Amino acid sequence: MTGRSVVIEFKDIYKSFGKKEVLCGLDLAIYKGETLVILGRSGCGKSVTLKILLGLIYPDQGQVFINNTEITALSEKSLMPIRRRMGMLFQGSALFDSLTIGENVAFALTEHSDLTAGEIETIVAKNLSFVELSGTQNMMPSELSGGMKKRVALARAMAFQPDILLYDEPTTGLDPITATTINALIRKTQLEFGVTSIVVTHELDSGFSVADRIAVMDDGRILEIGDVESIQNSKNEFVQTFIAGPK
């Protein structure tokens, strides 16, 4: 990875909720244009890492840099424009259930751009077509399946053509065929738009199929990081147990 620029950097991050320590000295760097998968057990701090990156949660200690800007020092107001350069696909999709699919995808554009209604409609149609859900603009989220909701959430996250996309358990709870479709979409998004992506998951197949690099996380810190092959051949006992399952 020498010569590639670092887009996101976590430096010595600590975060606790009450007495439970979730992140304990997390250090991680993500390069421009790569897809980094964070693999780990449920509750090991993966989702909290994404929320800290978005500024939804502040760490107790440590710094987070995005394009050399320290976001942990910024106020909520100063974070807003930085957030608009990022998109996040939430674990439960988090579609606004009182808005139609079209309004969901158009949300950020309606809120933060001067585009006309016609221009927004065109972008919405294009994004929905990208996730293969053309013509669903007038449907409500409750009418969609879990996999379709994830795809709409991806279309919504991409509305502002972000530089960074964050995926929180994108395939959890989906059947294998739908999960494969989502994985293909994650890859397609990276290849077509060159976005830097972080995928948080505990599903090995999903992780291995979309990753450029994999970081294995446990007890609030990164245990090992490398490409798919190096992780699969890791000598680390926890990494081996996680990949092969307990003997």
Added chain:
Amino acid sequence: MTRRLNKENIAQFLINVHGLGEMFGRSLFLAFIKPFYLRDILFQMYSIGVKSLSIVILTSTFTGLVLALEFGHEMAVYGAKMYTGSVLSVALVRELGPVIISLVVAGRVGAGITAELGSMAVTEQIDAMRALGTNPYKKLASTRFISLTVMLPILVAIGDMCGMIGGWLVSVTSLGISSDFYWSLTVQYLFFPDLFSGLLKPFIFGMTIATVACYLGFNATGGTRGVGEATTRSVVLSSILIFTLDFLITKLTLGAI
């Protein structure tokens, strides 16, 4: 164990007081900051105000009917039955109208706001809004805060009117008071301080209900059960605050007069 429990309760109480203060401050401050979300505010005004009209009219009309019967019956003992209208209007405008209608709105609208925002919080929709670069305190809390603060005094004014009409119906049909006499006494004994106090209260109660409902909704955790608990707490806390503030405002306004 008990001591630790008490300490935790006190800490939680202080956290909630701070959170409520913060929600009030944010909602009020953001009301004057762009974007103003006029469409959302109008929608909330319709949802909070117009849709509450039927229950407000029903509650206040029956309050007026019952009050006129009670006052008429008791005052007849002292030969003052004819003054039913004046006593009723002062009681309604100063006290019963603001309190009863605010309690009804806390139950209908406050609970609805907490349930809606609570559902959004537990399904990460509020986080999603922040992730999309929109301030949820502005878009969700401040719009509801403005709408309730504007609409509650209007609802109370309508309710007061309906209560007086209810009182008039009983006075004319059951108490033998003439229509002209009822209305002339009703208007004669209503002074500016009564109207001021009667409209100041719902203005403050509106802000209170919105602050409590939004704070508990934003901080709901624990899935659908947590949303249910937050909704119940919203109605209970709003009601307690309405009674407490009612006493304080009455004390202050009577002192001022």
